[in-house]
Amino acid sequence: MTFESGKIGAIGDKDSILAFKAIGVEVFVVDTPIEADEVLKTIRKKQYSVVFLTEELASAMTNTLQKLKTNTFPTIILIPSASGAGNGFAQENLKKDIEKALGTGL
């Protein structure tokens, strides 16, 4: 199996992605879902294989995410944002996938 090296990026508000900056992940600070959408579009062309995205932003850009869902890469990993608990968007997503796959919940 041949492995290719890929880049990691993180998109989110300043507080949430500070931690990613600290360990050397390339970060893109955005404040609105529209900006995040733009960043995601440019990122796609640059062969990032893993992108971290805050749930807060993700829940407002479902269209773009839906399109990316069926691609093998990039893998978008949703993280709760630093401001309080996550909104459960990622868990909801997983649940939806399970329902889609099995025709019923787990």
Place this chain on the structure above:
Amino acid sequence: MAQNQINPTRIELRKCKTRLKSATAGHKLLKDKLDEMVRQFLTLARKAQQMRQEVESELLSIFKSFALARAIVGSQEIESALYMPTMSVAVQTATKSIMGVTVPIIKTKLPEQKASLPYALASAPPELDQAIFKFYDFVQKLIKLGESEKICALLAEEMEKTRRRVNALEYIMIPELKNSIQYIQMKLDENERAALVRLMKVKEKLEKED
């Protein structure tokens, strides 16, 4: 009805029979594929769900440590301390196939040596050091989670498609073909009887004339 459009001929009957045969075979294959996918998906999805919960609570506690550090020395200090990271995380990717679905494999590549912190120790509170190291170890888990979730999403997509095909075959194609076969068979039998009766009549007539 569809059966009104087919000619009740022997050739048509044979065609329908072969189609029914391949449809049944295809249905069985697809159903087996779906069953196997369900089996694999179940374990993967359960794992992903569990991982997601673990990761989220862990991540929140790490964020809390960062917030704490920020509260002690102020956001600007923290940001400037972290501005030039000395650690680096990269990933290596490949793809594999689960039941014919191309899914990613993502390996996190951490440098062999644990890198030093990007700032002078005195310039930031020890909470920050802890948080960074914790996060550095944690990111591997996070990426693993992303990989599992992606696999689940891709598998789910394929399973939905397969299920649709199985249902289309089972509830539409196969019954329709069976119907057609029955219809043709009946028509052919009918024709045969008609021919027989006609012959008998003709024979009767001929005998009368003689």
